[in-house]
Amino acid sequence: MSSVLLDATTAPVRADGASEDMSFDAIVIGAGIAGLYQLYRLRQLGLSVRVFETGSGVGGTWYWNRYPGARFDSESYTYGYSFSDELLRDWNWSEHFAAQPETLRYLNHVADRFDLRRDIQFNSRVSSAAFDEATRRWNVTLDDGQRYAARFLITAIGPLSAYTLPRIPGADSFRGQAFHTYKWPQQPVDFAGKRVAVIGTGATGVQVIQTIAPLVGQLTVFQRTPNWCTPLHNRKITEEEQQKIKAGYPAMFELLRQTPGCYIHDADPRSVFDVTEEEREAFWEKLYSEPGFGIWMANFRDVLTDAKANALFSDFVARKIRQRVKDPKVAEMLIPKCHGFGTRRVPQETGYYEAYNLPHVRLVDTRRTPIERITETGITTSDAAYDFDIIIYATGFDAVTGAFDRIEFRGVQGQRLKDHWADGPKTYLGLMSTGFPNMLTIVGPHNASTRCNIPRCIEQNVEWVTELMRSIRDRGVTRFEAISEAEADWSRHVEELAAGMLYTQVDSWATGINSNVEGRNVRRILQYQGGAPSYRARCDDVAANGYKGMTLS
Numbered sequence: 001m002s003s004v005l006l007d008a009t010t011a012p013v014r015a016d017g018a019s020e021d022m023s024f025d026a027i028v029i030g031a032g033i034a035g036l037y038q039l040y041r042l043r044q045l046g047l048s049v050r051v052f053e054t055g056s057g058v059g060g061t062w063y064w065n066r067y068p069g070a071r072f073d074s075e076s077y078t079y080g081y082s083f084s085d086e087l088l089r090d091w092n093w094s095e096h097f098a099a100q101p102e103t104l105r106y107l108n109h110v111a112d113r114f115d116l117r118r119d120i121q122f123n124s125r126v127s128s129a130a131f132d133e134a135t136r137r138w139n140v141t142l143d144d145g146q147r148y149a150a151r152f153l154i155t156a157i158g159p160l161s162a163y164t165l166p167r168i169p170g171a172d173s174f175r176g177q178a179f180h181t182y183k184w185p186q187q188p189v190d191f192a193g194k195r196v197a198v199i200g201t202g203a204t205g206v207q208v209i210q211t212i213a214p215l216v217g218q219l220t221v222f223q224r225t226p227n228w229c230t231p232l233h234n235r236k237i238t239e240e241e242q243q244k245i246k247a248g249y250p251a252m253f254e255l256l257r258q259t260p261g262c263y264i265h266d267a268d269p270r271s272v273f274d275v276t277e278e279e280r281e282a283f284w285e286k287l288y289s290e291p292g293f294g295i296w297m298a299n300f301r302d303v304l305t306d307a308k309a310n311a312l313f314s315d316f317v318a319r320k321i322r323q324r325v326k327d328p329k330v331a332e333m334l335i336p337k338c339h340g341f342g343t344r345r346v347p348q349e350t351g352y353y354e355a356y357n358l359p360h361v362r363l364v365d366t367r368r369t370p371i372e373r374i375t376e377t378g379i380t381t382s383d384a385a386y387d388f389d390i391i392i393y394a395t396g397f398d399a400v401t402g403a404f405d406r407i408e409f410r411g412v413q414g415q416r417l418k419d420h421w422a423d424g425p426k427t428y429l430g431l432m433s434t435g436f437p438n439m440l441t442i443v444g445p446h447n448a449s450t451r452c453n454i455p456r457c458i459e460q461n462v463e464w465v466t467e468l469m470r471s472i473r474d475r476g477v478t479r480f481e482a483i484s485e486a487e488a489d490w491s492r493h494v495e496e497l498a499a500g501m502l503y504t505q506v507d508s509w510a511t512g513i514n515s516n517v518e519g520r521n522v523r524r525i526l527q528y529q530g531g532a533p534s535y536r537a538r539c540d541d542v543a544a545n546g547y548k549g550m551t552l553s
């Protein structure tokens, strides 16, 4: 398939031509939102840091996901970093939910403003990292064989960065253009008059479909599972709003510290069954007309936990879909039948359902007529052959643990992290794992961050890690490790928090299911469900009690 090729790897040669010192206090993997901030903080501590980044620029998620329509689902001003008043003062978001190019510009602005690039080595994919007990260091190897060492290893590799392609026979034979949304080319793709296929209708597929539908000659959407999509209601930020946002930052960030997902939306304390049918409908109409995730996060408290409450709200959204899609058969295809609202990530849409009213857009249900193969000219299902110029794979990720599996992490006595996590992740605080000393996993599994307005939880992760590093430096510690009982207790706690939640009964990336990856057919608990405030309190308690649950030597 056509894909973005990485630039040739640049060897680390100093400007003066002297041989490079290959060892650092800390190595950070990834220069996305987490890696950038971790670098900034560790540098303030005076540590020597090297960040390795696969891409040729900063931004992580926002560097790679250049597909048409990629944009925030969080309000822009709640998403940016909060650590610098000057940054908050100077940066103006142009829309309530900014698009990818603006976010990438923002992250480049951050990298420039804080002079971060000089410690980032781009075009550098880490292939393995092994802990050496004798030196108490991590030996890190890049794809091209370059080797580096560091006392501490910090992963900032993102929960949705290991993209996956369907295992459909013939995919390599397709002679048109083909892209996974995550590996979208840097050059613009010309859609005019083209026959385009989109496989996948998750949050990404929805953004692509609604954006390219008016641009293409013909669009065919291959849907395996419909999702409950609700309106984003994005718009430009006015000058008056800009001033209000700036003046309101301190209060807003304080609010974000209190809500479970660090969004401006918080659950309504009422039950669905506390109110009359009329009141309920009026409340849901209001939520449907408001921007962002309020409809998911600020709904009645039992919509995501009580099957009957959930069914009532799902029915409300189904009625909306029927009103918006003209062809009743297509509308029924777009209404999820096997999972309730909010039990999978809710795609936020802008004219998504109306796209199916366009005469040149058609929907194929791949459960009824499965894709059998990809040919030189298109896609063959069990009942038809379709010709395409472009195939877009919006087929998602091997979520949360997938990026870890793609690097060979070896801990004490050569143990592989992949093996340690074979039956599901085992972590302490979602930040470390027993047998992998001196290693920290920002936005790792069992961490609150993948259920979070992610930069808010990233800042918490990074600040906690930085305080650990400060303490370690001050005490002359050279090795830390999670105690096995602490890891077992935390992992049990994470499982208990998720028990009974409706989302655990549904296949999705959040439960670790991916039909395109061998063995990813058993649901796992990947996320901390206790909410960011509780997570933060637990992390703070560990730190305040001399890093209980860890050995420091």
Ligand code: NA7
Pocket (backbone or CB within 6 Å): 160, 165, 166, 167, 199, 200, 201, 202, 203, 204, 205, 222, 223, 224, 225, 345, 366, 394, 395, 396, 397, 509, 515, 516
């Ligand atoms: P998702 O939400 O995992 O969606 C992937 C989509 O691709 C989903 O509709 C899948 O159907 C579909 N898919 C995957 N493999 C196949 C095959 N083999 N055949 C047909 N359809 C397939 O990923 P996204 O990128 O949309 O979103 C990821 C997150 O990024 C999102 O939640 C935001 O937080 C940002 P399925 O549902 O598995 O039947």
